[in-house]
Every structure is written in C-alpha cells, then in structure tokens.
Amino acid sequence: MRIEFDRDTCTGMFQCTAEWEAFEENRDDGKADLRDSEESEEDVFVREVPDDAEFDAKMAARVCPVDAIRVYDDDGEQLVP
Numbered sequence: 001m002r003i004e005f006d007r008d009t010c011t012g013m014f015q016c017t018a019e020w021e022a023f024e025e026n027r028d029d030g031k032a033d034l035r036d037s038e039e040s041e042e043d044v045f046v047r048e049v050p051d052d053a054e055f056d057a058k059m060a061a062r063v064c065p066v067d068a069i070r071v072y073d074d075d076g077e078q079l080v081p
C-alpha cells in the first residue's frame with residue numbers, strides 16, 4: 001500500500017496526526033509532515049505503508065477535511081478517500 005500526501009492542500013488541522021504516527025505536526029509551517037516520505041512532485045510526498053499500519057494510514061486519509069491524503073493499493077487503485 002502506498003500513501004500520497006498533498007502538502008500544498010494541507011490546512012494544518014492535524015486530525016491525521018492522531019490517526020497515524022507517521023504524520024507529524026509542523027507548527028512552524030502550519031502543515032503536517034509525512035515522515036520517511038519522498039517528494040514525488042512539488043509539495044506532494046509519497047511513501048510505502050507498512051502492513052501493520054494500513055488501517056491507521058487509511059484512517060488518516062479519511063479524517064483529513066481537505067482530502068490531502070490519498071491511499072492506493074499495490075495495483076495503483078485508489079482506496080481512500
């Protein structure tokens with residue numbers, strides 16, 4: 001499973017940080033940071049989701065009020081939101 005985080009869209013409400021610990025608050029920027037991610041295009045960050053974190057990652061995507069987080073399965077199909 002892969003997660004994609006559009007940091008430009010993020011409005012820093014920090015609901016995601018309560019769902020998956022890979023999302024961290026960056027109060028200086030007013031944005032979340034996705035730990036261990038790579039920037040795939042400008043302000044879009046991606047990383048693999050470990051098997052034991054799949055539920056938490058999907059929850060983080062569900063609670064984001066601006067849909068800045070998307071989760072894809074290994075075939076590239078979007079699962080959430």
Ligand code: SF4
Binds near residue numbers: 011012017032068
């Ligand atoms: S829930 Fe969405 S808007 Fe809020 S910090 Fe996380 S990614 Fe940003």
